[in-house]
Amino acid sequence: SDKLLELKNVKTSFYTHLGEVQAVRGVSYHLERGEALGIVGESGSGKSVTSMSVMGLLQHPGKVKEGEILFKGENLLKKNSKEMMNIRGNEIAMIFQDPMTSLNPVYTVGDQIMEAIKIHQKVSKDEARKKAIEMLTLVGIPSPETRIDNYPHEFSGGMRQRAMIAIALSCKPDLLIADEPTTALDVTIQAQILKLMKDLKEKINTSIILITHDLGVVADVCSRVIVMYGGLIMEEGTTEEIFYRPKHPYTMGLLKSIPKLVEEERLIPIDGTPPDLLKPPVGCPFAARCDYAMNICLEEKPDYYSSSPNHRAMCWLLDENAPHVEVDTGVRR
Numbered sequence: 310s311d312k313l314l315e316l317k318n319v320k321t322s323f324y325t326h327l328g329e330v331q332a333v334r335g336v337s338y339h340l341e342r343g344e345a346l347g348i349v350g351e352s353g354s355g356k357s358v359t360s361m362s363v364m365g366l367l368q369h370p371g372k373v374k375e376g377e378i379l380f381k382g383e384n385l386l387k388k389n390s391k392e393m394m395n396i397r398g399n400e401i402a403m404i405f406q407d408p409m410t411s412l413n414p415v416y417t418v419g420d421q422i423m424e425a426i427k428i429h430q431k432v433s434k435d436e437a438r439k440k441a442i443e444m445l446t447l448v449g450i451p452s453p454e455t456r457i458d459n460y461p462h463e464f465s466g467g468m469r470q471r472a473m474i475a476i477a478l479s480c481k482p483d484l485l486i487a488d489e490p491t492t493a494l495d496v497t498i499q500a501q502i503l504k505l506m507k508d509l510k511e512k513i514n515t516s517i518i519l520i521t522h523d524l525g526v527v528a529d530v531c532s533r534v535i536v537m538y539g540g541l542i543m544e545e546g547t548t549e550e551i552f553y554r555p556k557h558p559y560t561m562g563l564l565k566s567i568p569k570l571v572e573e574e575r576l577i578p579i580d581g582t583p584p585d586l587l588k589p590p591v592g593c594p595f596a597a598r599c600d601y602a603m604n605i606c607l608e609e610k611p612d613y614y615s616s617s618p619n620h621r622a623m624c625w626l627l628d629e630n631a632p633h634v635e636v637d638t639g640v641r642r
């Protein structure tokens with residue numbers, strides 16, 4: 310295996326005036342070169358905070374308090390801010406949900422792409438413009454020769470996201486982290502952007518981490534999926550394992566809430582709210598919302614149980630020796 314990124318027991322907390330919010334409570338995963346990994350979870354699951362930890366973009370009062378983040382074998386947590394800036398500019402790029410907040414409204418789209426190109430490559434203005442047009446073509450902007458001189462507000466939401474992808478890719482990153490890149494877009498455009506990311510992964514061999522609250526979004530793009538909840542990985546597997554052989558009740562709940570998969574049935578949202586990470590539950594973080602919760606789930610955090618080399622889930626149901634006494638957590642069964 311050729312590991313591009315490896316997280317080892319990463320814990321990230323926010324030290325607020327109310328106390329320590331344990332946003333990420335011990336996350337380990339890896340990403341191979343050329344691979345696309347999906348990280349799925351509700352807001353507050355720790356999925357974005359994990360990636361901000363990787364990028365070195367945690368805002369005060371956030372801090373990685375434990376663990377290692379190895380990128381090409383080097384611990385990013387040991388890098389200073391200048392080194393991290395270099396890595397972010399050249400090797401790891403990120404795109405976010407709302408391109409309007411990342412694009413500068415007073416400069417043309419072309420200027421912003423050319424700026425990104427000039428930071429990374431020694432090229433003349435004419436060459437930079439030529440490359441910017443190539444990037445716009447690559448991400449599927451129609452008539453790039455004229456569109457390059459447009460301002461962000463003259464682009465549609467989908468085109469702005471394409472422009473953001475062009476900027477992110479102009480440094481030819483080894484890793485592209487996309488955090489809810491399609492959430493603000495309508496369904497048709499969403500599908501187009503996902504297809505674009507999939508094509509680009511194949512064309513330029515960038516590894517991708519796709520972060521989303523919508524399990525449906527990762528199906529076409531990612532070969533592996535991580536499901537996060539309460540600052541922990543609940544389940545990890547190949548996309549096929551997660552979709553067809555889920556082991557964790559939370560993953561099963563997420564699957565029931567995807568419209569496309571259960572056309573006949575009504576959508577079933579998961580009742581309840583995520584745990585308060587100021588006082589994380591001692592047991593399974595999902596216990597308060599789980600249809601299958603047992604006494605032991607409230608008392609002790611389960612280990613990971615593997616059902617194949619790539620597939621693991623954190624749930625007491627998978628431990629045949631666990632005392633299977635159900636409790637009434639108030640969730641409908």
Ligand code: SF4
Pocket residue numbers: 557558559593594595596597599600601602603606611623624625626
């Ligand atoms: Fe549900 Fe218990 Fe499994 Fe947690 S450990 S998901 S509460 S059955």
Ligand code: MG
Pocket residue numbers: 352356357488489
């Ligand atoms: Mg987020």
